[in-house]
Amino acid sequence: MSATPLHVVKVGGAVVENPAELEAFLDGFAALDGAKILVHGGGRTATEVAGRLGVPTRMVAGRRVTDPGMLRVVTMVYAGLVNKTVIASLGKRGVRALGLCGADLDCIRGQRRPPVDMPGEGMVDFGCVGDVTSVQADAFAGILADGAVPVVAPLIHDGEGNLLNTNADTIASKVAAGLAAAGYAVTLTFCFEKPGVLSDPSDDSSVIPVIDPAGFERLLAEGTVSGGMVPKLTGAFSSLKAGVAEVVITSASALRGGTRIIP
Ligand code: ADP
Numbered sequence: 001m002s003a004t005p006l007h008v009v010k011v012g013g014a015v016v017e018n019p020a021e022l023e024a025f026l027d028g029f030a031a032l033d034g035a036k037i038l039v040h041g042g043g044r045t046a047t048e049v050a051g052r053l054g055v056p057t058r059m060v061a062g063r064r065v066t067d068p069g070m071l072r073v074v075t076m077v078y079a080g081l082v083n084k085t086v087i088a089s090l091g092k093r094g095v096r097a098l099g100l101c102g103a104d105l106d107c108i109r110g111q112r113r114p115p116v117d118m119p120g121e122g123m124v125d126f127g128c129v130g131d132v133t134s135v136q137a138d139a140f141a142g143i144l145a146d147g148a149v150p151v152v153a154p155l156i157h158d159g160e161g162n163l164l165n166t167n168a169d170t171i172a173s174k175v176a177a178g179l180a181a182a183g184y185a186v187t188l189t190f191c192f193e194k195p196g197v198l199s200d201p202s203d204d205s206s207v208i209p210v211i212d213p214a215g216f217e218r219l220l221a222e223g224t225v226s227g228g229m230v231p232k233l234t235g236a237f238s239s240l241k242a243g244v245a246e247v248v249i250t251s252a253s254a255l256r257g258g259t260r261i262i263p
Helices: 019-031 043-052 068-092 137-145 168-181 213-222 229-241
Strands: 005-011 035-040 097-100 108-112 116-118 122-124 130-135 149-152 155-157 163-165 185-192 246-251 259-261
Touching: 005 019, 005 168, 019 068, 035 068, 035 137, 035 168, 043 068, 068 097, 068 149, 068 155, 068 163, 108 163, 108 168, 130 155, 130 168, 137 149, 137 168, 149 168, 168 185, 168 229, 185 229, 213 229, 229 246, 229 259
Parallel strands: 005 035, 005 185, 035 149, 097 149, 108 155, 185 246
Antiparallel strands: 108 130, 116 122, 155 163, 246 259
Protein backbone atom coordinates (compact mmCIF):
# COMPACT_ATOMS: atom_id res chain seq x y z
CA MET A 1 0.00 0.00 0.00
CA SER A 2 1.44 3.43 -0.87
CA ALA A 3 1.85 6.04 1.87
CA THR A 4 -0.87 8.68 2.32
CA PRO A 5 0.36 12.09 1.13
CA LEU A 6 0.30 14.78 3.83
CA HIS A 7 1.04 18.50 3.63
CA VAL A 8 2.47 20.08 6.79
CA VAL A 9 2.42 23.84 6.27
CA LYS A 10 3.93 26.48 8.57
CA VAL A 11 2.73 30.05 8.10
CA GLY A 12 4.70 32.91 9.57
CA GLY A 13 3.71 35.67 11.91
CA ALA A 14 3.85 38.51 9.39
CA VAL A 15 1.27 36.67 7.26
CA VAL A 16 -1.22 35.60 9.94
CA GLU A 17 -1.19 39.10 11.37
CA ASN A 18 -1.98 40.84 8.08
CA PRO A 19 -5.67 40.22 7.20
CA ALA A 20 -5.21 40.56 3.41
CA GLU A 21 -2.13 38.31 3.34
CA LEU A 22 -3.82 35.78 5.62
CA GLU A 23 -6.84 35.60 3.30
CA ALA A 24 -4.62 35.06 0.24
CA PHE A 25 -2.64 32.35 2.06
CA LEU A 26 -5.77 30.56 3.31
CA ASP A 27 -7.23 30.50 -0.24
CA GLY A 28 -4.15 28.56 -1.33
CA PHE A 29 -4.03 26.38 1.78
CA ALA A 30 -7.75 25.47 1.51
CA ALA A 31 -7.18 24.45 -2.11
CA LEU A 32 -4.39 21.95 -1.26
CA ASP A 33 -5.62 18.44 -1.98
CA GLY A 34 -5.70 15.72 0.64
CA ALA A 35 -4.61 15.54 4.26
CA LYS A 36 -3.01 18.67 5.72
CA ILE A 37 -1.84 20.22 8.98
CA LEU A 38 -1.25 23.94 9.56
CA VAL A 39 1.20 25.36 12.13
CA HIS A 40 1.15 29.10 12.76
CA GLY A 41 3.17 31.79 14.52
CA GLY A 42 1.92 35.03 16.03
CA GLY A 43 4.80 36.79 17.74
CA ARG A 44 4.04 40.32 16.65
CA THR A 45 0.51 40.22 18.11
CA ALA A 46 1.94 38.77 21.32
CA THR A 47 4.31 41.74 21.58
CA GLU A 48 1.45 44.20 20.95
CA VAL A 49 -0.93 42.60 23.48
CA ALA A 50 1.87 42.28 26.04
CA GLY A 51 2.53 46.01 25.65
CA ARG A 52 -1.14 46.81 26.29
CA LEU A 53 -1.12 44.64 29.40
CA GLY A 54 2.12 46.17 30.70
CA VAL A 55 4.12 42.94 30.27
CA PRO A 56 7.61 43.82 28.99
CA THR A 57 8.91 42.02 25.89
CA ARG A 58 12.54 40.87 25.92
CA MET A 59 14.05 39.26 22.87
CA VAL A 60 17.57 37.77 22.82
CA ALA A 61 18.98 36.88 19.38
CA GLY A 62 15.47 37.01 17.93
CA ARG A 63 14.08 34.66 20.57
CA ARG A 64 11.43 35.60 23.11
CA VAL A 65 12.26 35.41 26.80
CA THR A 66 9.06 33.91 28.25
CA ASP A 67 8.58 34.64 31.94
CA PRO A 68 5.28 33.52 33.57
CA GLY A 69 3.57 36.82 32.62
CA MET A 70 4.65 36.50 28.98
CA LEU A 71 3.56 32.83 28.96
CA ARG A 72 0.04 33.99 29.89
CA VAL A 73 0.12 36.46 27.00
CA VAL A 74 1.41 34.01 24.36
CA THR A 75 -1.12 31.39 25.48
CA MET A 76 -3.98 33.88 25.05
CA VAL A 77 -2.66 35.16 21.75
CA TYR A 78 -1.38 32.00 20.01
CA ALA A 79 -3.85 29.38 21.26
CA GLY A 80 -6.72 31.88 21.48
CA LEU A 81 -6.88 34.91 19.22
CA VAL A 82 -4.61 33.85 16.36
CA ASN A 83 -5.64 30.16 16.32
CA LYS A 84 -9.37 30.89 16.37
CA THR A 85 -9.08 33.64 13.76
CA VAL A 86 -7.42 31.13 11.42
CA ILE A 87 -10.02 28.42 12.22
CA ALA A 88 -12.92 30.78 11.52
CA SER A 89 -11.36 31.89 8.21
CA LEU A 90 -10.85 28.26 7.18
CA GLY A 91 -14.46 27.51 8.14
CA LYS A 92 -15.59 30.23 5.74
CA ARG A 93 -13.80 28.23 3.01
CA GLY A 94 -15.55 24.98 3.94
CA VAL A 95 -12.49 23.56 5.72
CA ARG A 96 -13.31 21.73 8.99
CA ALA A 97 -10.40 22.73 11.18
CA LEU A 98 -9.55 21.82 14.76
CA GLY A 99 -7.33 24.12 16.81
CA LEU A 100 -4.70 22.56 19.06
CA CYS A 101 -1.60 23.37 20.99
CA GLY A 102 0.83 20.67 22.07
CA ALA A 103 -1.07 20.07 25.33
CA ASP A 104 -4.29 19.17 23.49
CA LEU A 105 -4.56 15.37 23.19
CA ASP A 106 -0.99 15.38 24.58
CA CYS A 107 0.03 15.80 20.95
CA ILE A 108 3.44 17.54 21.44
CA ARG A 109 5.55 17.20 24.56
CA GLY A 110 8.80 18.83 25.48
CA GLN A 111 11.10 19.89 28.24
CA ARG A 112 12.03 23.28 29.57
CA ARG A 113 15.24 24.60 28.04
CA PRO A 114 18.02 25.15 30.58
CA PRO A 115 19.77 28.56 30.64
CA VAL A 116 22.05 29.01 27.60
CA ASP A 117 25.31 30.90 27.19
CA MET A 118 24.55 33.49 24.48
CA PRO A 119 27.43 35.34 22.79
CA GLY A 120 27.59 38.87 24.18
CA GLU A 121 24.70 38.23 26.61
CA GLY A 122 26.13 35.75 29.11
CA MET A 123 23.86 33.04 30.53
CA VAL A 124 20.27 33.65 29.43
CA ASP A 125 17.29 31.87 30.99
CA PHE A 126 14.61 31.92 28.30
CA GLY A 127 12.05 30.98 30.95
CA CYS A 128 8.99 28.93 30.01
CA VAL A 129 10.46 27.84 26.66
CA GLY A 130 10.54 24.23 25.58
CA ASP A 131 12.35 21.87 23.25
CA VAL A 132 10.16 19.19 21.64
CA THR A 133 10.81 15.66 22.90
CA SER A 134 7.88 13.76 21.36
CA VAL A 135 5.04 14.08 18.86
CA GLN A 136 1.99 11.81 19.18
CA ALA A 137 1.40 10.98 15.54
CA ASP A 138 -1.73 9.01 16.53
CA ALA A 139 -3.39 12.17 17.85
CA PHE A 140 -2.92 13.89 14.49
CA ALA A 141 -3.79 10.76 12.51
CA GLY A 142 -7.13 10.49 14.33
CA ILE A 143 -8.08 14.04 13.39
CA LEU A 144 -6.94 13.54 9.78
CA ALA A 145 -8.91 10.28 9.57
CA ASP A 146 -12.00 12.27 10.54
CA GLY A 147 -11.39 14.49 7.52
CA ALA A 148 -10.49 17.50 9.68
CA VAL A 149 -7.46 19.79 9.53
CA PRO A 150 -5.35 20.24 12.70
CA VAL A 151 -4.29 23.87 13.20
CA VAL A 152 -1.42 24.02 15.68
CA ALA A 153 -0.51 26.99 17.89
CA PRO A 154 3.18 27.11 18.89
CA LEU A 155 2.92 25.99 22.52
CA ILE A 156 3.81 22.58 23.89
CA HIS A 157 3.63 21.03 27.39
CA ASP A 158 5.88 19.03 29.68
CA GLY A 159 3.30 16.52 30.91
CA GLU A 160 3.63 17.99 34.45
CA GLY A 161 1.04 20.69 33.88
CA ASN A 162 3.36 23.32 32.43
CA LEU A 163 2.90 25.00 29.04
CA LEU A 164 6.07 25.94 27.17
CA ASN A 165 6.53 28.48 24.40
CA THR A 166 8.25 26.96 21.34
CA ASN A 167 9.38 28.21 17.93
CA ALA A 168 6.66 27.46 15.34
CA ASP A 169 9.21 26.44 12.67
CA THR A 170 10.62 23.83 15.06
CA ILE A 171 7.13 22.55 15.86
CA ALA A 172 6.31 22.22 12.14
CA SER A 173 9.56 20.29 11.52
CA LYS A 174 8.95 17.93 14.45
CA VAL A 175 5.30 17.32 13.50
CA ALA A 176 6.36 16.62 9.89
CA ALA A 177 9.06 14.20 11.10
CA GLY A 178 6.67 12.48 13.52
CA LEU A 179 4.06 11.89 10.83
CA ALA A 180 6.70 10.72 8.33
CA ALA A 181 7.80 8.15 10.94
CA ALA A 182 4.15 7.08 11.22
CA GLY A 183 4.08 6.27 7.50
CA TYR A 184 2.77 9.43 5.79
CA ALA A 185 4.50 10.79 2.67
CA VAL A 186 5.07 14.29 4.07
CA THR A 187 5.72 17.53 2.21
CA LEU A 188 6.77 20.30 4.64
CA THR A 189 6.26 23.86 3.41
CA PHE A 190 7.42 26.97 5.30
CA CYS A 191 5.40 29.95 4.05
CA PHE A 192 6.37 33.50 4.86
CA GLU A 193 6.25 37.00 3.43
CA LYS A 194 9.16 36.58 1.02
CA PRO A 195 9.32 34.40 -2.13
CA GLY A 196 11.95 32.00 -0.72
CA VAL A 197 15.45 32.01 0.72
CA LEU A 198 17.17 35.01 -0.87
CA SER A 199 20.83 35.42 -1.77
CA ASP A 200 20.31 39.14 -1.17
CA PRO A 201 17.70 39.54 1.60
CA SER A 202 16.80 43.00 0.22
CA ASP A 203 16.14 41.69 -3.33
CA ASP A 204 13.00 39.55 -3.76
CA SER A 205 14.16 38.40 -7.20
CA SER A 206 17.24 36.68 -5.73
CA VAL A 207 15.52 33.40 -4.69
CA ILE A 208 17.99 30.51 -4.24
CA PRO A 209 16.23 27.57 -5.97
CA VAL A 210 17.90 24.70 -4.08
CA ILE A 211 19.90 24.49 -0.82
CA ASP A 212 21.78 21.40 0.39
CA PRO A 213 23.61 21.04 3.75
CA ALA A 214 26.93 22.36 2.36
CA GLY A 215 25.12 25.34 0.82
CA PHE A 216 23.45 26.06 4.17
CA GLU A 217 26.82 26.07 5.97
CA ARG A 218 28.15 28.51 3.40
CA LEU A 219 25.11 30.82 3.60
CA LEU A 220 25.34 30.82 7.41
CA ALA A 221 29.07 31.58 7.40
CA GLU A 222 28.58 34.44 4.92
CA GLY A 223 25.70 35.82 6.99
CA THR A 224 23.30 35.51 4.03
CA VAL A 225 20.81 33.65 6.22
CA SER A 226 20.15 34.90 9.71
CA GLY A 227 17.46 35.48 12.33
CA GLY A 228 14.16 33.72 11.69
CA MET A 229 15.52 31.92 8.60
CA VAL A 230 17.91 29.82 10.70
CA PRO A 231 15.28 27.70 12.56
CA LYS A 232 13.47 27.10 9.24
CA LEU A 233 16.60 25.73 7.59
CA THR A 234 17.75 23.79 10.65
CA GLY A 235 14.28 22.26 10.95
CA ALA A 236 14.18 21.54 7.22
CA PHE A 237 17.38 19.47 7.30
CA SER A 238 16.48 17.61 10.49
CA SER A 239 13.04 16.72 9.11
CA LEU A 240 14.60 15.42 5.85
CA LYS A 241 16.91 13.23 7.93
CA ALA A 242 13.86 11.97 9.82
CA GLY A 243 12.12 10.83 6.62
CA VAL A 244 10.17 13.86 5.37
CA ALA A 245 9.96 13.51 1.59
CA GLU A 246 10.13 17.14 0.49
CA VAL A 247 10.78 20.55 2.09
CA VAL A 248 10.06 23.92 0.49
CA ILE A 249 10.47 27.50 1.79
CA THR A 250 8.25 29.85 -0.18
CA SER A 251 5.85 32.75 -0.30
CA ALA A 252 2.57 32.43 1.59
CA SER A 253 0.63 33.83 -1.36
CA ALA A 254 2.04 31.37 -3.92
CA LEU A 255 2.52 28.18 -1.87
CA ARG A 256 4.70 26.86 -4.68
CA GLY A 257 8.06 27.66 -6.27
CA GLY A 258 10.51 29.18 -3.81
CA THR A 259 13.49 27.30 -2.36
CA ARG A 260 13.72 23.50 -2.25
CA ILE A 261 15.77 22.05 0.61
CA ILE A 262 17.53 18.80 -0.26
CA PRO A 263 19.50 16.32 1.90
P1 ADP B 1 8.14 33.87 10.32
O1 ADP B 1 7.23 34.41 11.38
O2 ADP B 1 7.55 33.88 8.96
O3 ADP B 1 8.74 32.56 10.67
P2 ADP B 1 10.70 35.07 10.80
O4 ADP B 1 10.89 36.52 11.02
O5 ADP B 1 10.92 34.13 11.93
O6 ADP B 1 9.27 34.93 10.19
O7 ADP B 1 11.63 34.55 9.60
C1 ADP B 1 11.59 35.12 8.35
C2 ADP B 1 12.63 36.21 8.24
O8 ADP B 1 13.92 35.66 7.99
C3 ADP B 1 12.40 37.13 7.07
O9 ADP B 1 11.45 38.11 7.35
C4 ADP B 1 13.79 37.73 6.86
O10 ADP B 1 13.91 38.94 7.55
C5 ADP B 1 14.72 36.74 7.56
N1 ADP B 1 15.79 36.26 6.68
C6 ADP B 1 17.07 36.14 7.05
N2 ADP B 1 17.84 35.71 6.05
C7 ADP B 1 17.03 35.57 4.97
C8 ADP B 1 17.27 35.18 3.62
N3 ADP B 1 18.48 34.87 3.17
N4 ADP B 1 16.20 35.12 2.79
C9 ADP B 1 14.96 35.45 3.23
N5 ADP B 1 14.69 35.86 4.50
C10 ADP B 1 15.71 35.91 5.37
